[in-house]
Amino acid sequence: MGGTVPSPREALRRLFGFEDFRPGQAEAVRAALSNRDALVVMPTGSGKSLCYQLPALMRDDLTLVVSPLVSLMHDQVSALSAVAPGRVAVVNAQRGWDANNGAIAHVRSGEVRLLHVSPERFGSPAFARALADVAVGLFVVDEAHCVSQWGHDFRPDYFTLGRAAARVGAGAVLALTATATPRVAEDIVRRLALRDPVRVTTGFDRPNLSFAVIDCPGAGDLERRLTAALSEPGALPAIVYAGTRERSEQLSQSLTRALGEEVIAYHAGMGRDRRAAAQERFMGGDAPVIVATNAFGMGIDKADVRTVCHASVPGSLEAYYQEAGRAGRDGGPARCLLFAQPRDKGLHVFFIHQSRLPAEAFERVGERLQSRMTGLPLTQLRLDLDIPAAVSDADGWYNVRLSDLLGLTSEAGGADEDSFRDVIGHLARAGVLAPAPASPDRAVGQITGGWDGRAAAACLESAREAERVRWSQYRAVWRYVEGRECRRRALLSYFGDPSAGALAGPAPGVPPGGCCDICESGPAHAVAGGLPALAPV
Numbered sequence: 001m002g003g004t005v006p007s008p009r010e011a012l013r014r015l016f017g018f019e020d021f022r023p024g025q026a027e028a029v030r031a032a033l034s035n036r037d038a039l040v041v042m043p044t045g046s047g048k049s050l051c052y053q054l055p056a057l058m059r060d061d062l063t064l065v066v067s068p069l070v071s072l073m074h075d076q077v078s079a080l081s082a083v084a085p086g087r088v089a090v091v092n093a094q095r096g097w098d099a100n101n102g103a104i105a106h107v108r109s110g111e112v113r114l115l116h117v118s119p120e121r122f123g124s125p126a127f128a129r130a131l132a133d134v135a136v137g138l139f140v141v142d143e144a145h146c147v148s149q150w151g152h153d154f155r156p157d158y159f160t161l162g163r164a165a166a167r168v169g170a171g172a173v174l175a176l177t178a179t180a181t182p183r184v185a186e187d188i189v190r191r192l193a194l195r196d197p198v199r200v201t202t203g204f205d206r207p208n209l210s211f212a213v214i215d216c217p218g219a220g221d222l223e224r225r226l227t228a229a230l231s232e233p234g235a236l237p238a239i240v241y242a243g244t245r246e247r248s249e250q251l252s253q254s255l256t257r258a259l260g261e262e263v264i265a266y267h268a269g270m271g272r273d274r275r276a277a278a279q280e281r282f283m284g285g286d287a288p289v290i291v292a293t294n295a296f297g298m299g300i301d302k303a304d305v306r307t308v309c310h311a312s313v314p315g316s317l318e319a320y321y322q323e324a325g326r327a328g329r330d331g332g333p334a335r336c337l338l339f340a341q342p343r344d345k346g347l348h349v350f351f352i353h354q355s356r357l358p359a360e361a362f363e364r365v366g367e368r369l370q371s372r373m374t375g376l377p378l379t380q381l382r383l384d385l386d387i388p389a390a391v392s393d394a395d396g397w398y399n400v401r402l403s404d405l406l407g408l409t410s411e412a413g414g415a416d417e418d419s420f421r422d423v424i425g426h427l428a429r430a431g432v433l434a435p436a437p438a439s440p441d442r443a444v445g446q447i448t449g450g451w452d453g454r455a456a457a458a459c460l461e462s463a464r465e466a467e468r469v470r471w472s473q474y475r476a477v478w479r480y481v482e483g484r485e486c487r488r489r490a491l492l493s494y495f496g497d498p499s500a501g502a503l504a505g506p507a508p509g510v511p512p513g514g515c516c517d518i519c520e521s522g523p524a525h526a527v528a529g530g531l532p533a534l535a536p537v
């Protein structure tokens with residue numbers, strides 16, 4: 001080392017080969033270099049990762065990067081390894097003991113500057129010990145919207161990441177996400193206990209994406225219009241989001257027949273190997289269309305997707321914009337098509353009603369956790385999850401498989417893991433328990449309060465609030481579908497993008513004819529099946 005410290009721009013040029021920062025990056029980098037907490041909200045594909053990668057490589061301490069998905073972690077690590085070989089490593093449960101220990105050794109020797117970890121790592125005393133005398137500079141929480149119960153992809157174990165950052169003595173916490181409404185952003189700040197954070201919000205607009213809503217009133221309309229859209233020149237590769245696993249299988253078969261080439265399915269019910277094979281074939285260009293559930297998402301980075309179709313209306317605009325945003329990450333023109341059937345609306349209402357939790361659910365889950373019916377001997381759990389040896393029943397820890405608790409959250413026993421996660425979130429808000437980082441199929445944490453009338457009332461109030469949020473998401477998504485306002489402006493104003501108000505007609509940078517179905521045809525002529533042009537004409 002020695003010599004003068006390079007400026008961020010010099011470092012950017014030297015390390016990444018970029019001449020200048022993209023919008024928002026310089027502010028975020030400056031915050032990270034001066035130990036300020038920051039909340040960075042940037043759309044996918046706008047260089048979010050660089051906001052922590054550059055300062056991490058410029059600093060002389062360790063940056064911890066927490067991300068929810070192993071695949072995401074591996075992608076980021078391999079990309080950064082090309083820029084800074086030997087300085088980035090990953091530790092997670094899917095790698096062997098030796099590999100993890102090797103990574104930790106390189107962290108301790110100071111060689112590794114960025115360590116990617118999953119949230120559950122912070123439950124491990126061995127990990128805490130290994131880091132005890134390592135100076136941790138930045139604590140990065142990627143996909144930070146997972147901390148909010150009011151967004152989507154909620155993970156209760158993200159609740160405790162603020163505490164984990166404090167425990168490792170991090171200089172600053174950097175929270176990053178691609179989608180956050182103003183409300184979710186506030187929740188991130190509070191949950192991660194960010195101290196007077198620098199807020200970096202770049203515009204949400206993706207000028208190369210065009211948007212359209214395609215009404216499908218009749219029974220055969222959906223498949224016919226979907227097939228037509230996918231048959232247009234330049235429409236592939238494409239992702240089709242289907243609402244359910246069955247629908248994904250069914251649509252992949254009918255589209256295979258209609259398009260005359262194999263269309264593959266992807267959903268969480270397929271098993272790891274089949275899913276990995278499907279993903280590989282799509283990523284490699286072998287299969288140009290994939291029909292997926294929302295299981296196909298975070299961490300999948302195929303830059304040249306030309307069309308993202310939604311075969312049913314998603315439950316929120318957050319989910320919609322995040323999934324649609326997987327189109328055109330290479331900056332080339334791409335289309336986001338939402339196919340809306342009248343029955344989708346009724347289904348949303350049905351699901352909101354179904355997600356209403358019976359008052360007893362909280363008590364049942366609370367009691368079950370308090371009785372620590374783990375179904376496994378504690379010694380086994382310690383081995384599995386690296387729980388502190390000192391933990392005993394008396395400390396009030398619970399550690400359960402979500403699948404063991406599913407029947408508890410509804411009368412019918414038909415509730416899914418999401419509703420269980422919701423219950424855990426409500427119990428945490430009521431002060432009954434403190435979830436700890438855990439793998440996504442488990443619930444781990446500590447009982448922090450008894451079950452009494454006050455706790456019950458707090459749980460119910462939290463659940464009511466959650467239902468209000470669901471209804472407001474429902475209203476927002478249907479306002480988008482049924483509205484006759486420019487789709488781009490509708491999305492931007494939903495996400496609180498200040499430029500939305502100023503938009504009258506296509507946004508700057510949007511190619512002529514490339515905005516949306518409304519701008520194309522005019523509000524009076526918005527017709528079913530009207531598509532904006534794929535390429536600028």
Ligand SMILES: [Zn+2]
Nearest residue numbers: 486515516519
């Ligand atoms: Zn428009």
